Amino acid sequence: MMTYGKIVLACASVLTACASHKCSDIAGSRCIGNTTDRIPRSIMPDPRVIEMGVAPNSLTADEQRAGWRLLFDGKTFDGWRGVGYDSVPSAHWKIENGTIRKLADGQVPRLPDGQPAAGGDLMTRDTFPDFELSWEWKISRAGNSGVKYNVSEEISMANAPNHAALGFEYQMLDDSLHEDNKVPSHRAGALYDLIPSNGTRVLKPVGEWNTSKIVFRGNHGEHWLNGNKLLEFELGTPRMDLLLARSKYRDIKGFAEKRAGHIVLQDHVDEVYFRSIKIRSL
Numbered sequence: 001m002m003t004y005g006k007i008v009l010a011c012a013s014v015l016t017a018c019a020s021h022k023c024s025d026i027a028g029s030r031c032i033g034n035t036t037d038r039i040p041r042s043i044m045p046d047p048r049v050i051e052m053g054v055a056p057n058s059l060t061a062d063e064q065r066a067g068w069r070l071l072f073d074g075k076t077f078d079g080w081r082g083v084g085y086d087s088v089p090s091a092h093w094k095i096e097n098g099t100i101r102k103l104a105d106g107q108v109p110r111l112p113d114g115q116p117a118a119g120g121d122l123m124t125r126d127t128f129p130d131f132e133l134s135w136e137w138k139i140s141r142a143g144n145s146g147v148k149y150n151v152s153e154e155i156s157m158a159n160a161p162n163h164a165a166l167g168f169e170y171q172m173l174d175d176s177l178h179e180d181n182k183v184p185s186h187r188a189g190a191l192y193d194l195i196p197s198n199g200t201r202v203l204k205p206v207g208e209w210n211t212s213k214i215v216f217r218g219n220h221g222e223h224w225l226n227g228n229k230l231l232e233f234e235l236g237t238p239r240m241d242l243l244l245a246r247s248k249y250r251d252i253k254g255f256a257e258k259r260a261g262h263i264v265l266q267d268h269v270d271e272v273y274f275r276s277i278k279i280r281s282l
Helices: 004-018 047-052 061-065 153-157 238-245
Strands: 080-082 093-096 099-102 122-124 131-139 144-151 168-173 210-217 220-225 228-234 262-265 272-281
Touching: 131 144, 131 168, 144 210, 168 210, 228 238
Parallel strands: none
Antiparallel strands: 080 122, 093 099, 099 272, 122 262, 131 210, 131 272, 144 168, 144 262, 210 220, 220 228
16 A cells, blocks of 8 residues: 555656656646656645645644544544434535535435435534644635534524534635625634634635634634634633624523533535544643
């Protein structure tokens, strides 16, 4: 079996060989003018492997020493279930090519009455009080989704819709086309409906992978996107209490109480992909 290290070296050989030729199809595994140096498309690695030397859904030695753990192994839904379910609502969630794919509503199988099969947000079985969470995501054109945290399943199931988690939400959005781009606290990287992201935000184009991070320790929270800190907040402060009182969450008892909560991937109407989901306790 070819390892990622060998693939990286092989790719480097192809790029070197192509340097003196006019190449029209490097990504397709061949270099015009030098047909002897080829790598089959099926083993070409993700660009992240070449850039960082690490495969998606894996940990570096430094990350392992720092206490990181994967929440998604790239192959199974081990450690996950739907909010309010004992298992994953598989009509809406699939594993494809090392990613978790949330199907768009139009792709979800229909029941005999024409209604879509039941879905719901995807939730970790474990709960986490103080943590740093990192993940990669890419979204469809005009897409909308999010990652929720500090989630209480009990509170979520007590409020409609039952299988949609209630918790702080890191907004994921195609800011260029989705109508939510009109509301600053609904744009990508925001603490949804509470705090907008700042001007350091650099969002990748639709179809490209973004890297996001949440830091949540004690009453302190941070949102990061592609290496830039977007916002921070403190629970229990006058500022945060005012923001909550003006938000969609104002009537949900216990919503903002700090807890050991679930991490949740949102089941929205749009297609979105997740990978390299990892967490460490703080």
